């Protein structure tokens with residue numbers, strides 16, 4: 238087995254404003270493996286607090302790649318504390334294996350039938366109520382039936398006003414979600430949930446800090462559901478399910494250590510009537526395609542946070558997972574279905 242890594246930076250065309258600050262570009266590593274006949278691609282694009290730092294990721298990948306030639310199993314075990322690095326290697330091996338079997342990755346992950354599209358949500362960043370509503374309205378005009386609004390950057394009353402403005406603008410038929418990125422204390426979250434109920438918000442992602450499982454469990458049971466995202470970077474799915482802390486899991490394969498682990502998490506959750514959404518940390522095309530294959534492999538996945546390709550002004554190659562009419566295209570070629578990401582810069 239031949240293995241190499243390369244680093245890359247891609248830029249967002251507009252910064253994404255969240256409760257944690259702005260995301261303006263994404264730095265990561267492309268992984269290439271080859272068996273001499275087929276090649277597989279993976280991507281490690283770390284983002285704290287979901288994953289290790291860029292420096293840790295680089296170190297883990299360099300180490301892994303130097304040993305990949307001998308032992309795949311040992312390699313994955315060694316990467317346990319570096320989920321982004323593990324994701325990069327696991328995705329490259331999965332892409333390679335799917336190509337060896339001449340099947341699209343989502344079929345190799347376990348789906349029995351063809352799937353061409355997965356519904357996705359639009360994501361609207363923090364902005365004044367009228368601007369938030371206008372952005373949501375544009376998304377609905379483009380065909381999205383689910384809109385997620387970033388909250389928690391300003392005060393709770395303003396967020397309630399924003400979600401009400403969005404509901405007024407989009408009408409009753411659009412599903413709304415919010416994402417607080419862990420910004421609220423328990424009393425703020427309770428107030429937000431009261432206000433959001435009137436706007437018929439389906440759920441709030443990470444209304445409380447990642448470690449407050451008891452608080453998350455307490456928030457459940459009303460009209461607005463609880464989704465966990467950051468919590469899954471530091472707590473097992475089993476721990477979250479045992480604590481009754483979530484109605485919905487937000488699965489980021491990059492944070493969970495790979496596509497197989499993300500799929501397994503969704504299957505575990507579904508066995509306990511907890512739904513899943515697959516999303517990314519705004520990854521480049523290789524990891525985004527991996528996440529699309531995870532979503533496509535799952536029965537009953539909710540609309541996913543996979544409509545972030547257009548947020549990048551530069552990418553590693555052409556995007557086979559484009560969004561049309563509120564759904565993302567699932568590539569049907571063998572493997573990931575991503576091409577042209579390893580061309581020589583100076584060729």
Ligand SMILES: O=C(O)CCC(=O)c1ccccc1C(=O)O
Nearest residue numbers: 360385416466516517518519542
């Ligand atoms: O899930 C989506 O709709 C888009 C992705 C997204 O919100 C996000 C993007 C980068 C970092 C964190 C998050 C998040 O879900 O919290």
Ligand SMILES: [Mg+2]
Nearest residue numbers: 416442466487
């Ligand atoms: Mg989130």
